Amino acid sequence: MPSGFIPGLLIALKFNMNPVRYIFVLCILAAFAGACKKSNEEIEFRAPGKIYDITVEGGINTFYRDQYIRLTKPALNPDSLPAAIRNAVVTVNDGRADLVFKETAEAGVYSAANTRSPNYNQAYRLTIVYKGKTYTAVDTLRQVVNINDDYLPLAVSKTADAQYNGTIPKHTFGYLNPNKWWICYGAIPKWDPSKFMLTQYYNYTHFLGSPNSLYPLTNLKRNFTLGAEDVVTIFKISISEGYAKYLYGVFLETDWNGLFSSVPVNVNGNISGNSQGYFSVSDVDRRMYKAKELR
Numbered sequence: 001m002p003s004g005f006i007p008g009l010l011i012a013l014k015f016n017m018n019p020v021r022y023i024f025v026l027c028i029l030a031a032f033a034g035a036c037k038k039s040n041e042e043i044e045f046r047a048p049g050k051i052y053d054i055t056v057e058g059g060i061n062t063f064y065r066d067q068y069i070r071l072t073k074p075a076l077n078p079d080s081l082p083a084a085i086r087n088a089v090v091t092v093n094d095g096r097a098d099l100v101f102k103e104t105a106e107a108g109v110y111s112a113a114n115t116r117s118p119n120y121n122q123a124y125r126l127t128i129v130y131k132g133k134t135y136t137a138v139d140t141l142r143q144v145v146n147i148n149d150d151y152l153p154l155a156v157s158k159t160a161d162a163q164y165n166g167t168i169p170k171h172t173f174g175y176l177n178p179n180k181w182w183i184c185y186g187a188i189p190k191w192d193p194s195k196f197m198l199t200q201y202y203n204y205t206h207f208l209g210s211p212n213s214l215y216p217l218t219n220l221k222r223n224f225t226l227g228a229e230d231v232v233t234i235f236k237i238s239i240s241e242g243y244a245k246y247l248y249g250v251f252l253e254t255d256w257n258g259l260f261s262s263v264p265v266n267v268n269g270n271i272s273g274n275s276q277g278y279f280s281v282s283d284v285d286r287r288m289y290k291a292k293e294l295r
Contacts, residue, residue: 002019042093051076054085054128054135056277057196060092061097061237062118062141064282067092068100069110069193071270072130074276084108088130091241095156110193118283126279137270137279144238144283145177149295152234153181153205156294162206163225164291166232168203170220171255175205180282185226185291191235208248211256220255228292238283242270246278250254 051074058069069090070084084107092099093118101110120143130134157167168183181203182191188201203222226232239247251266269278 052276053133053274054130054271054276055082055278056126056128056135056271056275058193059126059139059278059280060094060114060124060141061193061282061283061284063191063235063286064193065113065115065227066194067099067101067114067124068104068196069113069279070196071108071110071130085130088128091127093125093127094119095124104202109196112193120283122280124279132272135275136272139243139270139279139281140240141281141283142177142238142240144179144236145284146285147234147236147287151175151205153292154183157290158292159225162238164228164230164294166224166226166291166294168222168224170203170222171251172203172205173208173210176205176242177241178207178247179205180237180239181205182237183222183232184235185224185230186230189267190233191237204247204251206248207244211248211252224290228290230291231287232291232294234287234289236285239280243278243280246270 025148032134051117053073055072055074057072058067069092071085071088071090071135073085075082086103086107088103088110090110092101092112096116096119099112099114099116101112103109104111115123118141120141123138126135126137126139153172154166154168156164158164173239182201183203184190186202189195189198192198253267269276270275271277271279
């Protein structure tokens with residue numbers, strides 16, 4: 001019997017199917033088990049179908065003065081990291097004037113101080129000039145709907161010993177407007193758009209529906225236990241419809257890529273040319289709660 005089979009399952013199949021169907025299912029299971037038997041040494045990574053010149057992360061937000069954009073050259077194999085892109089010319093036009101970014105002490109990260117008022121419902125245009133090539137992107141600043149106690153993407157319950165247990169799902173579906181959220185407490189840091197490596201603390205409310213009801217999303221969550229007076233800080237970050245669809249496509253390839261997932265998609269950002277990533281513009285609201293105020 002092939003390894004990985006469950007004898008009880010085969011017996012049940014044998015007694016509930018005619019011989020032809022039983023043999024057919026047995027062949028399918030044998031092929032599946034054989035595929036699962038490959039060791040780590042046998043796994044080979046295919047060469048990327050397309051090699052991009054540049055990847056763009058970050059953008060503009062209305063909460064902080066300092067803005068950050070990171071430019072990297074994508075890695076070509078799982079053992080290497082993206083390479084920082086240096087000496088690029090980076091500007092953002094908010095429909096009124098250019099905001100000029102300068103490279104920071106961290107290679108590949110560019111920053112500018114934005115003291116202008118938000119230009120809601122207007123296009124912000126990113127321009128990058130690097131090695132004689134020009135890349136552009138456009139995103140629209142959507143005004144955030146202020147945080148409402150009745151629509152927080154978390155659940156909190158009080159325990160018998162007056163503690164508060166909370167659950168924060170990474171993905172929630174069916175919201176009127178898409179948003180990113182950053183919910184912090186205890187050792188989890190405040191939202192800082194210059195920290196590009198801390199994406200694990202974001203959670204998302206989607207205006208599109210759940211991608212596949214057969215694939216469980218319950219493991220994609222954070223849990224916490226806090227005292228009644230412990231503070232929870234919530235950042236609500238607006239995103240445009242285009243950025244929301246881009247993130248949805250990314251999650252189809254990552255978080256939701258299970259056994260019953262849909263066919264993989266090509267995730268295209270809003271950067272022109274031979275590039276990948278998304279330049280985003282966001283409005284932000286922040287509120288602070290004591291744990292006992294949440295529900």
